[in-house]
Amino acid sequence: MADDADVIIVGAGLAGLVAAAELAEAGKKIIIVDQEPEQSLGGQAFWSFGGLFLVDSPEQRRMRIRDSHDLALEDWLGTAAFDRPEDFWPRKWAEAYVGFAAGEKRSWLIQRGLKFFPVVGWAERGGGNAIGHGNSVPRFHITWGTGPGVLDPFVQRVREAQKRGLISFKFRHRVDELTRTGATVDGVRGDILQPSTAERGHKSSREISGDFELRAQAVIVASGGIGANHQLVRENWPQRLGAAPKRMITGVPDHVDGRMLAITERAGGSIINRDRMWHYVEGIKNWAPIWTDHAIRILPGPSSLWLDARGKRLPVPLYPGFDTLGTLSHIMSTGFDYSWFILTKKIIQKEFALSGSEQNPDLTGKSWRQVLGRATSGIPGPVKAFMEKGEDFIVEADLPALVARMNALAGGEALLEVAQVEREIRARDRQLDNPFSKDMQITALRGARAYLGDRLIRTAKPHKMLDPANGPLIAVRLNILTRKTLGGLQTDLDSRVLGADGQPVAGLYAVGEAAGFGGGGVHGYAALEGTFLGGCIFSGRSAGRAAAASVA
Ligand SMILES: Cc1cc2nc3c(=O)[nH]c(=O)nc-3n(C[C@H](O)[C@H](O)[C@H](O)COP(=O)(O)OP(=O)(O)OC[C@H]3O[C@@H](n4cnc5c(N)ncnc54)[C@H](O)[C@@H]3O)c2cc1C
Structure with missing residues (x-):
């Protein structure tokens, strides 16, 4: 032939x-x-x-x-x-x-x-x-x-x-x-x-x-990889990251089905490192989905306070954008497959980017005018749309109302207590009273701002979260999303x-x-x-x- x-x-x-x-x-x-x-x-x-x-x-x-x-x-x-x-x-x-x-x-x-x-x-x-x-x-x-x-x-x-x-x-x-x-x-x-x-x-x-x-x-x-095939992801899930999450949302289109890997194996190819994967912990459900269970990853700046499902702050140095798999394994050790960001309007304005070409029309459309508008016009349009329509976002003027809605969103038994969450935030806020701090995240924020790029567009000036002048308060439920093989x-x-x-x-x-x-x-x-x-x-x-x- x-x-x-x-x-x-x-x-x-x-x-x-x-x-x-x-x-x-x-x-x-x-x-x-x-x-x-x-x-x-x-x-x-x-x-x-x-x-x-x-x-x-x-x-x-x-x-x-x-x-x-x-x-x-x-x-x-x-x-x-x-x-x-x-x-x-x-x-x-x-x-x-x-x-x-x-x-x-x-x-x-x-x-x-x-x-x-x-x-x-x-x-x-x-x-x-x-x-x-x-x-x-x-x-x-x-x-x-x-x-x-x-x-x-x-x-x-x-x-x-x-x-x-x-x-x-x-x-x-x-x-x-x-x-x-x-x-x-x-x-x-x-x-x-x-x-x-x-x-x-x-x-x-x-x-x-x-x-x-x-x-x-x-x-x-x-x-391509296996990210849309949750069955394959679960089969190959590494024990070192804890149990596979019960609920995952999907960061890749349906065609990322992994079928071709086994087909190539049957022709004599060898597959190695099946247990190595790169899934994110800052997943939000897309309010306007394109593919099945479409998840968007937040590319977070470093300031949000990261709490587990019970309201306990994640350990050092699991801050936003630091250590994806370290955070994933910690979250799985809590017995829950989600966690929370708490932040302020000032933080979301400067620090939230959403991964995906369609979530960044200014950069994707190559519009300098719109890109420069990011720095001056407040919360970027796609982020604002999530705040208004995304099921994982909660915006409230005061903490008790925020925590009540977080509990309602999580469903089941109320896992978060206002007093516990308030204690975490208040203690963090108090660490801003001096130009030095024992709180490593605050120290990291100040260090990040020594980098020009972070100071310009990525890291908000450190501020007290419970000061209403910086509000309203925002909570985001963060889900685990599958992405790379x-x-x-x-x-x-x-x-x-x-x-x-x-x-x-x-x-x-x-x-x-x-x-x-x-x-x-x-x-x-x-x-x-x-x-x-x-x-x-x-x-x-x-x-x-x-x-x-x-x-x-
Ligand atoms: C939202 C999002 C944001 C990302 N951002 C970044 C980033 O900023 N930086 C970065 O480095 N990476 C990023 N990535 C990852 C990166 O885009 C992908 O890893 C990369 O594009 C994979 O390319 P690929 O050609 O290997 O596979 P794919 O793009 O998956 O293409 C594989 C193709 O093979 C076809 N195919 C599969 N099986 C068969 C079959 N049996 N028969 C015929 N056809 C088949 C599929 O239909 C598909 O068209 C991102 C990914 C996503 C989804």
């Missing part, structure tokens, strides 16, 4: 598109197969905030941040905490990726048309020690145009190659099997799904209208999938989230943020180049 193309790519998300663009540049013929309709081209990246991890960039230097490759590598390795024999390739990927982020990444992306917002964000500030988890300095560079701004250059290149006859798409084609001749993967087989008019990101039907088979010299799996198909630095014997499976490559963003888990146990899109780009590029070199 003749080949239909040189290379087949399963998945038209960012990683698949980057690989396709590289292959087309090398003059290869590619078929991109995706189970979703054409309107969902780009997968998750379209919805993303477009935050990219860069090291020692001009944006950082302009914000007076001193960063270096060595500091970033120490942060990465302290965060990843690689400790398994199968971390051999993930560690190699981590070293290569930090080198990319400190070197060629920015200029390569700028050449392709990306631009960055000038204020660099400080995500995952860490567990409190210089060695260990967290970013020593801000490194989260927001792409101008957010997720669509990251995707556009690659979509454009792929569309141009499509016009030249090098790339063709097969939408609504769901791969169910990787086919082999001998030990070499050389094709895909699956079902053709009924045409769908579902809007971008909405769930599309799985009704079958036929089947298909395609052949090529190589197949690249670019199918840190483990995946084991790959070498050419993105070739390795089998259980550690040798490449001939003809088979994996990229993006399906490959744990490189190697089967470039992040190890935890992430520094903004590293996922970059992992798709880096691994997609390496697969594209290696596959182009390998096919005749």
Whole structure:
């Protein structure tokens, strides 16, 4: 049987598109197969905030941040905490990726048309020690145009190659099997799904209208992670994070179903680090959902007071935006699967950002006028909409009324006592009377404001929460939301999938989230943020180049 193309790519998300663009540049013929309709081209990246991890960039230097490759590598390795024999390739990927982020990444992306917002964000500030988890300095560079701004250059290149006859798409084609001749993967087989008019990101039907088979010299799996498949998330949930939450909401579209991982395993690929995941603890139910159980993550500044379900403050240093998985494991140890932020109007105005391209119309729409309006016009529109319509938000002028509504929202037995909550807030407020404090969060806030970017747009001037002049008071119920898969198909630095014997499976490559963003888990146990899109780009590029070199 003749080949239909040189290379087949399963998945038209960012990683698949980057690989396709590289292959087309090398003059290869590619078929991109995706189970979703054409309107969902780009997968998750379209919805993303477009935050990219860069090291020692001009944006950082302009914000007076001193960063270096060595500091970033120490942060990465302290965060990843690689400790398994199968971390051999993930560690190699981590070293290569930090080198990319400190070197060629920015200029390569700028050449392709990306631009960055000038204020660099400080995500995952860490567990409190210089060695260990967290970013020593801000490194989260927001792409101008957010997720669509990251995707556009690659979509454009792929569309141009499509016009030249090098790339063709097969939408609504769901791969169910990787086919082999001998030990070499050389094709895909699956079902053709009924045409769908579902809007971008909405769930599309799985009704079958036929089947298909395609052949090529190589197949690249670019199918994403498992975040929308709660059953798989629960099956692989690590004990070290406590029991899996009874209730989780979903931070990714329905197509992030994880099916393709087992399919690739059946063709000889080895999956490692299944128990490593990156789920968030600041999830709110979207009042205008796009996908099933649609959750939005709050990207919080550091000032909100974080209380558990019984009103006890979370321990040091579990402050907003410091240690995602440390906080998740603590919350699970409380016996509840939610927690609370208490904050003021002044804090929400400056510190609440919502992750997602659609939640940031100013940055996504590349409107400087609207972006500058953020600094002057009070609470951002999308945050205001959540305050008014979101089921997890409560706004009240006084604490007893706030606590009463928090109890009502949680349902069941009233777990929160006004006196307990008031004691936590009042004690915290009292720590502001001196320019120094034993309260580590207050000290952290003052430290954060020494960074220009935080002082400008991210960290409110420390103030007393119970002073009505700073009010009204706001409570937000924070749910656990599923998002990223840190483990995946084991790959070498050419993105070739390795089998259980550690040798490449001939003809088979994996990229993006399906490959744990490189190697089967470039992040190890935890992430520094903004590293996922970059992992798709880096691994997609390496697969594209290696596959182009390998096919005749
Ligand atoms: C709201 C949101 C905000 C985010 N913000 C950031 C951020 O700021 N910074 C950052 O670094 N990361 C961020 N991320 C994460 C990042 O966007 C994703 O990890 C990344 O886009 C994954 O890309 P991918 O190409 O690997 O997979 P996907 O985008 O999931 O694409 C996989 C594609 O494969 C298709 N597919 C799957 N199985 C099959 C099959 N069997 N047959 C055919 N097709 C199949 C799917 O339909 C899909 O189109 C965010 C994610 C979300 C959802």
